[in-house]
Amino acid sequence: MARAAEIDIVSVSKVYGRTTAVDNISLKIPSGSYCCLLGPSGCGKSSTLRMIAGHESISTGDIRLGPVVVTDLPPAKRGTAMMFQSYALFPHLDLVDNVAFSLKMRGVAKPERRAKALDMLKLMHMEAYADRRPAQLSGGQQQRVALARALITGPEALLLDEPLSALDPFLKVRMRAELKKLQASLGITFVHVTHSQEEAMALADLIVVMNDGRIEQAAAPRTVFERPSTGFVARFMGDHNVVSGRVTAAENGRVTVQVPGRGSFAALGAPREIGSAADIGIRIDHVRLGAGEEPHLGFSGTVANIEYRGGSVKLSVSGAGLDDFTAILRDRDFYAQPIAVGELVALHWDLADTLVLGRLDS
Template sequence: MTKSADIELAAVSKAYGQTIAVHPVSLKIPAATYCCLLGPSGCGKTSTLRMIAGHESVTSGDVLLGNANVTDLPPASRGTAMMFQSYALFPHLDLVDNVAFSLKMKGVDKEARRREALEMLALMQLEPYANRRPAQLSGGQQQRVALARALITKPEALLLDEPLSALDPFLKIRMRAELKKLQTSLGISFIHVTHSQEEAMALADLIVVMNAGRIEQAATPRQVFEQPATAFVARFMGDHNVISGRVVESGEDHTVIETTAGIRFQAPASAAPVGQMLDLALRTDRVVIGGEIEPLLGFNGVVSGVEYLGATVKIAVAGAGIDEFTIVTSDAAYFAMPVKPGDAVPLSWSARDVITLGKADA
């Protein structure tokens, strides 16, 4: 449908008076990439998206689209299109006129813009509803109209601000699949803001995890899942336990840390010197309940909660000076050896499953 271009943020920052919403961030999003900006509320992801779109001025740094520096260009001149969370459809116009609105503003004649609008509605499987008003459509249909209206400008990148947040869980999953299919068929970049880890994992080629106005990690979903870069990423993605302690032994083939409770754990060899604080990560599904505990590779804890989730069971355990410790096991494994809150349990893991975490850039 249209060409795509690399998008690059070069030390881009955003300040509102004395408040820094986005510290200088640098990021390259290759052409035709589905990129998710992921993080909790207030982390700077929407401000970053709006700076790419031109709806928010850049305090410092540059926004590059292909070979063009678009930092100071208005939104309509950037080669990007933005789909807002609220959809912002015109209630008094039918779908054709809603979709064709930007072409009307550009002075495209009525026949040509109606033809293009109908083509976009056909792409969204909404042609039969062309003469309806937005209020006569479901939430999912309204979203597809908003998508059609954004895409009719033939952008090099489509920017989406929490596009699935207003939909019910079943429709979210369906629209997720449609968005990915659409991005693949159009061959342009989608940059999608979300606070849902599941959504980002399902959609993205590139996940950019943000926290407190900084990028903690930018990597593929598999890398973010299996090799979180920082303690924040490990905790936020929800699939790793984080063990924090002070380095008490630093050898050639391993490191040993000690928690505030005086319990010691083994980690891979690290450059961290004795006395420095170090964070380790351990996947929640790699912890074994019961059995022998190898030295430095487990601890005795007390079950503090059990959540049955269908195919899996989530077990929270307290102990060893670790703030939160979670085990995710299969339902079959859990019911073969069930535990309940208050039970004392030995936990163990393999040395190869322990990851040494870095620190976020200051």
């Protein structure tokens, strides 16, 4: 197997006519890491992956794989391999010939390429199915064959375009674990496109959150979860309430923001100009029932919706100028004093569970 390589994306843009799909992004993906490009549909993550692979041209900027600038190299010369969302297996070939196909295109002799293909199928625990056709396999088995085919060339980086999207929920969880184990055992760089926050959190060493062709945040999963850098990241990851307003006070590492004409809320953060627009984030799982003692760290509102989630209960509350404020409560706390939709409740939290969020346009 080839060595792993660092991927360096330098000021890369992709423009289709008047549409900018990827807008001047720069990113270093460490050698041997598992990187997930995460974001909603149309954010530029698949275009970025395809530019790394060489399946899309780069409008401006460069991409390096290790020390080599691969910007103008064809896919076969880059040292990468790509696994497509559809798996793209050949229905008329058995598994050995499917896996060996790229070696056949390189002129490798039949006995050698078939032997290597069998080795790859063994790595994927699929050798018992070697003489079957793709249609005779389950979705998870087809995925393993597609992985074997991508890895047989010994790439320095494996690129995966939403590889779990076609699988049922139970199989997705199992295949997540297998992908993580495979990446750790091979030690090569994986770059994985997904729109699933849960998938990215489970797999990645590095999560890159994209929006509208730009990178909003690139960090370790725990950092993205606990300290989202922008309001978009906080909303997309779903772990923080985002409150938007104008700064009314800023001192001693504490910023107070007023929602237009309504409540005021405090958060930890660097000083901001009085009157400037600001977003603050409040951890949804650290919100508690009852009135708090500190000002600007709670409010009273009306329960708009209740969702039972097994070990927890999700409350949606409206009040103090906030239309949809979320609190995740432990089920035993909720059922100790059950609440109904339409009731008035008080909520509070600690200052440590807040932060002032950045803005890309600021």
